[in-house]
Amino acid sequence: MQEKQPKPPPLLLSSQLSLQNRGYEVTLNSAFLSWKEVETRQKRTAANIYGPLKAAGSHYVPVCEIISVQETEEDCPSTGIGKWQKVPQSLAESNQYAFTVSYVERTQKHRWRCSEVTLHCTDRTLCLQWVQAIREQLSLLTIRPKRLLVYINPYGGKHHGKRIYEQKVAPVFSRASISTDVIVTERANHARDHLKTEADLKKYDGVVCVGGDGMFSEIIHGLISRTQCDSGVDQNRADETLIPCSLRIGIIPAGSTDCICYATVGSNDPVTSALHIVVGDSQPMDVCSIHHNNTFLRYSVSLLGYGFYGDVLTDSERKRWMGPARYDISGVKTFLSHRYYEGTISFLPADENVGTPRDKLQCRSGCNICRLPSAGKQVSKDEESVSDTEKKGAWQVIRGKFLAINAACMSCACPRSPKGLSPAAHLADGTADLILVRKCSRFDFLRHLLRHTNKDDQFDHPFVEVYRVRQFRFTPRYEETDSDSELELREAEGSGRKRFFSQICREHPACSCSLAHSSWNCDGEILPHAAIQVRVHCQLIKLFARGIEEQSVFEEPYTLSAI
Numbered sequence: 001m002q003e004k005q006p007k008p009p010p011l012l013l014s015s016q017l018s019l020q021n022r023g024y025e026v027t028l029n030s031a032f033l034s035w036k037e038v039e040t041r042q043k044r045t046a047a048n049i050y051g052p053l054k055a056a057g058s059h060y061v062p063v064c065e066i067i068s069v070q071e072t073e074e075d076c077p078s079t080g081i082g083k084w085q086k087v088p089q090s091l092a093e094s095n096q097y098a099f100t101v102s103y104v105e106r107t108q109k110h111r112w113r114c115s116e117v118t119l120h121c122t123d124r125t126l127c128l129q130w131v132q133a134i135r136e137q138l139s140l141l142t143i144r145p146k147r148l149l150v151y152i153n154p155y156g157g158k159h160h161g162k163r164i165y166e167q168k169v170a171p172v173f174s175r176a177s178i179s180t181d182v183i184v185t186e187r188a189n190h191a192r193d194h195l196k197t198e199a200d201l202k203k204y205d206g207v208v209c210v211g212g213d214g215m216f217s218e219i220i221h222g223l224i225s226r227t228q229c230d231s232g233v234d235q236n237r238a239d240e241t242l243i244p245c246s247l248r249i250g251i252i253p254a255g256s257t258d259c260i261c262y263a264t265v266g267s268n269d270p271v272t273s274a275l276h277i278v279v280g281d282s283q284p285m286d287v288c289s290i291h292h293n294n295t296f297l298r299y300s301v302s303l304l305g306y307g308f309y310g311d312v313l314t315d316s317e318r319k320r321w322m323g324p325a326r327y328d329i330s331g332v333k334t335f336l337s338h339r340y341y342e343g344t345i346s347f348l349p350a351d352e353n354v355g356t357p358r359d360k361l362q363c364r365s366g367c368n369i370c371r372l373p374s375a376g377k378q379v380s381k382d383e384e385s386v387s388d389t390e391k392k393g394a395w396q397v398i399r400g401k402f403l404a405i406n407a408a409c410m411s412c413a414c415p416r417s418p419k420g421l422s423p424a425a426h427l428a429d430g431t432a433d434l435i436l437v438r439k440c441s442r443f444d445f446l447r448h449l450l451r452h453t454n455k456d457d458q459f460d461h462p463f464v465e466v467y468r469v470r471q472f473r474f475t476p477r478y479e480e481t482d483s484d485s486e487l488e489l490r491e492a493e494g495s496g497r498k499r500f501f502s503q504i505c506r507e508h509p510a511c512s513c514s515l516a517h518s519s520w521n522c523d524g525e526i527l528p529h530a531a532i533q534v535r536v537h538c539q540l541i542k543l544f545a546r547g548i549e550e551q552s553v554f555e556e557p558y559t560l561s562a563i
C-alpha cells in the first residue's frame with residue numbers, strides 16, 4: 001500500500017520570474033520557496049546533492065531556512081551568483097527589478113553555508129510583492145532571536161575569537177537583522193559574573209559565547225545561577241529542583257576544545273553555528289549539578305572523570321606552557337603511571353524506557369528518547385514526579401578499585417573520538433552514563449582506550465561496567481570510615497532496597513594503593529573535592545542548535561511535484 005503524502009500548504013504567491021537569464025516558475029507557500037525552470041529541456045544539475053532540495057531544474061528552500069530577503073539594486077540583471085553575464089538586451093530591459101533571497105545551504109560534515117539566489121521581475125510592484133510575501137512568512141517565525149548578548153573570549157584557542165566574530169559571524173547576524181550587544185571579556189569569569197549579577201537579561205532573546213568549552217561553562221554557570229537566584233532557589237542544596245533557564249545559548253566555536261559545539265551541531269564551524277542561531281534552533285540539554293556536603297561545587301554538561309581523566313587534566317594544567325600538545329603528553333604519562341583508586345559509588349539507575357548505554361541508536365536531531373515525556377521530568381526532592389522504580393529507591397552501591405570513573409552527560413564525541421566516551425548517551429533525557437573501569441592490566445586498559453577511536457564497543461570488556469543513571473555519589477576509600485560503609489548498608493537494607501550489592505575488593509587489604517588520591521575532571525576544570533554528589537537536571541538549558549542531523553534531512557519532506 002502506498003503511503004499517503006501530507007497535503008502541501010496552500011500557495012501564497014506564484015509568478016514567472018527570471019534567474020540567470022532563464023524563465024522560472026517561482027512559488028511560495030508557508031513551508032517552501034521553490035523555483036523551477038520553465039523550459040522543457042531541463043537539465044539535472046550536476047552540482048552537489050546538498051543545499052536547497054533539487055529535482056531536475058527545481059529548487060526548494062524551506063521558509064524556516066531563509067535568512068533574509070531584500071530588493072536588489074542592479075543596473076543590469078546579474079546571474080544571481082555574483083557573475084556578470086552578457087544577456088540579450090530585450091530580457092535585460094524587461095527584468096530590471098530583482099530581489100535576493102539568502103538561505104541556508106548544507107555542505108559536507110554538517111556544515112551550513114549562507115547561499116543566495118537573485119530572481120528578476122518585469123515590474124517593481126511584483127518585485128516588492130515578493131519581498132513582502134517572504135518577509136511576512138519570516139515574521140511568523142517567532143522562535144528567531146532579534147537581540148543577542150555576545151561574549152567574546154579574545155584569548156580562547158588560537159586567540160582568534162574577535163576576528164572570527166567580526167569577519168564570519170557579525171555579517172550573518174546583520175543580514176538577519178539581529179541586533180547585538182558585544183562584550184569582549186577582560187579576565188576569566190568576566191562573562192559568568194556579568195551574567196550572574198549585572199546583565200539586563202530581559203532585553204535579550206539569547207546569549208552567545210565566542211570561545212571554547214571553558215567559555216561555554218562560564219556562560220552556563222552565570223545563566224543557571226542567575227535563574228536560580230531570581231527564582232529564590234538555593235543551589236547549595238543538592239536536593240533542590242532547579243529552574244530551567246529561559247534564554248537560549250549560542251556557541252561560536254573559537255577555542256582549542258569545542259566539544260559541546262561539536263556534539264550539539266555536528267561541526268565546529270563558526271558560520272554553521274551563527275546560522276543555527278539565526279534560524280532560531282532550540283536544543284534542550286541536561287546539566288549535572290555537583291555538590292560536596294551540601295555545598296555547590298560546579299555544573300557539568302559533558303564529562304566528569306575521576307582517576308584517569310582527572311589525572312590527565314591535573315598533569316596537563318602544570319604543562320600549560322606547552323600549548324595543546326600538553327594533553328597528549330599528559331595522556332601518555334598518566335597511562336604509563338597506571339594508578340588506580342579505591343572508593344564507593346552509589347547510584348540511582350534511570351528507568352528502562354530511556355534506553356541503555358549499550359544501545360546502537362545514537363542521539364540525533366529530533367531524538368525520540370529526549371522527546372519522551374519521562375525524559376522531561378526531574379527527580380524532585382519530594383519525589384512526587386519520580387517513577388515507580390525510582391520511588392522504590394533502587395540505589396545501587398559498588399565498591400572497588402578503579403582506573404577510571406566517568407560520567408558522560410552526552411556522547412562527548414569530538415574530532416579525536418568521533419563516537420565519544422559514551423556513544424549512545426543523550427543530550428536531553430535526564431540521565432548520565434556512568435562508566436566504571438575497574439583495575440586491569442595496562443594492556444587491557446589500552447585496548448579499552450583505543451576503542452574510543454574505532455568502531456568497536458568500548459564497553460565490551462569484563463573490567464568495564466556502564467549504567468544509565470539519574471544521580472550518583474562517590475566517596476574515595478580514604479574518606480570512608482567503616483561506620484560509613486555499615487551505615488550505607490543498613491540504610492539500603494532498611495528501606496527495602498533489594499538490589500543493593502556491594503563488592504568489597506579483598507585483594508591487597510592494606511596496600512598503599514588504597515590511599516591514592518585523584519581529582520575529578522569536571523568539563524576541563526579540577527574539582528576541589530573527591531567526595532561528590534551528582535544529580536542530572538533534565539533539560540535545564542537550551543542551545544541554539546538542533547542536535548546532529550541525519551543524512552535523511554536532505555531528502556524531500558513532500559513529493560516535490562506536489563509543491
Ligand SMILES: Nc1ncnc2c1ncn2[C@@H]1O[C@H](COP(=O)(O)OP(=O)(O)OP(=O)(O)O)[C@@H](O)[C@H]1O
Nearest residue numbers: 156157185186187188211212213214215255256257
Ligand atoms: N579575557 C580573558 N582573559 C583570560 N582568560 C579568559 C578571558 N575570558 C575568558 N577566559 C577564560 O579562558 C578559559 C579558556 O577559554 P576557552 O574555553 O574560550 O578557550 P580554550 O582555548 O578552548 O580553553 P581551554 O584552554 O580550556 O581548552 C575559560 O575558562 C575562560 O574562563
